[in-house]
Amino acid sequence: xxxxxxxxxxxxxxxxxxxxxxxxxxxxDGTPIGQVPxxxxxxxxxxxxxxxxxxxxWRNVPAPRRGELVRLxxxxxxxxxxxxxxxxxxxxxxxxxxxxxxxxxxxxxxxxAVGLSRQLYGLTIASERPGHRMMExxxxxxxxxxxxxxxxxVAVWAWNAALALVCxxxxxxxxxxxxxxxxxxxxALFERALTRFGQDAPAHLCQxxxxxxxxxxxxxxxxxxxxxxxxxxxxxxxxxxxxxxxRFGRCLLELGGNNAIIVAPSADLDLAVRGIVFGAYGTAxxxxxxxxxxxxxxxxHDELVARLERARASLKIxxxxxxxxxxxxxxxxxxxxxxxxxxxxxxxxGGRVTGGERVLGGAQPQAxxxxxxxxQMPAQTEVVCHETFAPILYTLRYETLDEAIALQNAVPQGxxxxxxxxxxxxxxxxxxxxxxxxGIANVNIGTSGAEIGGAFGGEKETGGGRxxxxxxxxxxxxxxxxxxxxSRELPLAQGVKFDV
Ligand code: UN1
Numbered sequence: 001x002x003x004x005x006x007x008x009x010x011x012x013x014x015x016x017x018x019x020x021x022x023x024x025x026x027x028x029d030g031t032p033i034g035q036v037p038x039x040x041x042x043x044x045x046x047x048x049x050x051x052x053x054x055x056x057x058w059r060n061v062p063a064p065r066r067g068e069l070v071r072l073x074x075x076x077x078x079x080x081x082x083x084x085x086x087x088x089x090x091x092x093x094x095x096x097x098x099x100x101x102x103x104x105x106x107x108x109x110x111x112x113a114v115g116l117s118r119q120l121y122g123l124t125i126a127s128e129r130p131g132h133r134m135m136e137x138x139x140x141x142x143x144x145x146x147x148x149x150x151x152x153x154v155a156v157w158a159w160n161a162a163l164a165l166v167c168x169x170x171x172x173x174x175x176x177x178x179x180x181x182x183x184x185x186x187x188a189l190f191e192r193a194l195t196r197f198g199q200d201a202p203a204h205l206c207q208x209x210x211x212x213x214x215x216x217x218x219x220x221x222x223x224x225x226x227x228x229x230x231x232x233x234x235x236x237x238x239x240x241x242x243x244x245x246x247r248f249g250r251c252l253l254e255l256g257g258n259n260a261i262i263v264a265p266s267a268d269l270d271l272a273v274r275g276i277v278f279g280a281y282g283t284a285x286x287x288x289x290x291x292x293x294x295x296x297x298x299x300x301h302d303e304l305v306a307r308l309e310r311a312r313a314s315l316k317i318x319x320x321x322x323x324x325x326x327x328x329x330x331x332x333x334x335x336x337x338x339x340x341x342x343x344x345x346x347x348x349x350g351g352r353v354t355g356g357e358r359v360l361g362g363a364q365p366q367a368x369x370x371x372x373x374x375x376q377m378p379a380q381t382e383v384v385c386h387e388t389f390a391p392i393l394y395t396l397r398y399e400t401l402d403e404a405i406a407l408q409n410a411v412p413q414g415x416x417x418x419x420x421x422x423x424x425x426x427x428x429x430x431x432x433x434x435x436x437x438x439g440i441a442n443v444n445i446g447t448s449g450a451e452i453g454g455a456f457g458g459e460k461e462t463g464g465g466r467x468x469x470x471x472x473x474x475x476x477x478x479x480x481x482x483x484x485x486x487s488r489e490l491p492l493a494q495g496v497k498f499d500v
Pocket of ligand 1: 105151152156231286287288289290447448449450451
């Protein structure tokens with residue numbers, strides 16, 4: 001099916017992607033698949049104001065009823081899963097099963113949010129004063145702005161939107177310029193859910209505004225955006241974070257990762273190889289959770305690297321829609337160039353590189369397919385400390401677990417991490433306070449492909465945000481502490497006397 005067929009079937013009118021200066025191209029073959037206008041800062045500000053008006057209505061709708069809207073949206077996603085997944089594959093270049101997985105993550109978070117809509121619990125707290133009760137309530141924040149990246153063009157928005165909506169907020173979404181069409185399709189599905197939901201959902205509750213940096217900046221700077229949730233590079237986060245902080249807004253940042261897997265002497269190498277290969281090369285290395293480093297014990301290092309190299313060389317690269325293909329294209333030429341630069345730097349820093357070259361350039365001159373690269377490094381040099389959004393896996397060796405953990409933590413990013421070991425002491429040390437410093441730490445499972453049920457996010461330059469499962473919903477609400485006096489006295493806290 002073409003992009004147009006899919007967009008038709010998903011309910012996006014052709015006029016919505018017929019003109020404009022943002023051109024969507026399929027990374028599969030570089031062909032243009034649609035154009036959308038850059039809305040500009042004024043249109044963004046208007047959208048935020050409309051969203052704020054929607055919020056003042058939506059916050060009064062009971063949370064379980066708000067959950068019903070998200071439930072209906074989940075139904076639309078289930079009904080249109082294969083089409084939306086195919087569009088993700090066309091626009092972002094993911095292999096078909098990963099496109100389907102992305103939509104499944106949206107469905108999963110909708111289910112999670114529906115349950116959550118009856119569980120927005122606050123605490124009751126014992127008061128120090130007689131005849132008093134203390135409690136917490138969680139109230140909606142207002143407008144939640146979402147800036148999403150090309151690599152998860154729709155799922156990351158859904159993690160934010162599903163929670164934000166049940167929490168009583170309105171949402172304004174600025175998608176990546178590289179993936180505007182999947183955003184339009186998602187919005188069309190959301191609108192179907194809205195129609196089925198009925199009158200008590202206000203207009204403009206969820207809006208998508210496509211545009212470039214200045215449009216995004218208008219969302220970042222708008223005083224009515226109570227929470228700005230931004231996913232992308234650390235560079236983007238450095239630009240966005242201080243601007244939101246300057247107006248005392250809240251930020252939820254999901255930035256770069258530089259995720260490592262430690263492979264211990266007792267590891268099940270069959271499992272480790274599979275976990276590493278999916279983590280490093282799945283999604284063509286374009287996940288924030290992608291495995292970028294392997295830190296292998298000296299006693300198994302050479303065997304592991306040999307097995308990784310065999311697996312690497314056997315991966316089928318090509319059109320991500322074809323069965324059997326595991327590595328699709330890089331998103332664009334800039335991604336390919338960044339990969340080549342990193343590999344050149346790795347060579348000068350002593351790395352031994354296999355793979356990494358351009359492939360299918362003859363058949364697809366407008367697309368950027370690269371062989372996944374394996375790079376044996378003599379040490380954790382500068383290039384290894386950088387996140388390059390491409391399928392490059394650096395390998396390092398270690399002698400003691402303390403040394404391995406120190407290496408794993410000695411990068412600026414702190415998203416995901418894993419150890420493969422069958423030694424309980426090693427596993428527990430890795431998970432302990434003196435172990436991995438990342439937001440995600442796993443045992444005998446790779447760094448990528450997290451489930452939605454846990455809180456997702458990381459430390460240090462990853463930005464500190466948490467979204468998706470566990471109690472990440474609290475980021476989308478404000479906490480009010482309430483003290484109620486049901487006595488006939490007015491005792492002061494801390495025993496203060498102030499009799500008038
Ligand atoms: C991202 O790459 O921005 O854990 C998110 C994973 C996915 C999410 C990745 N569930 O790999």
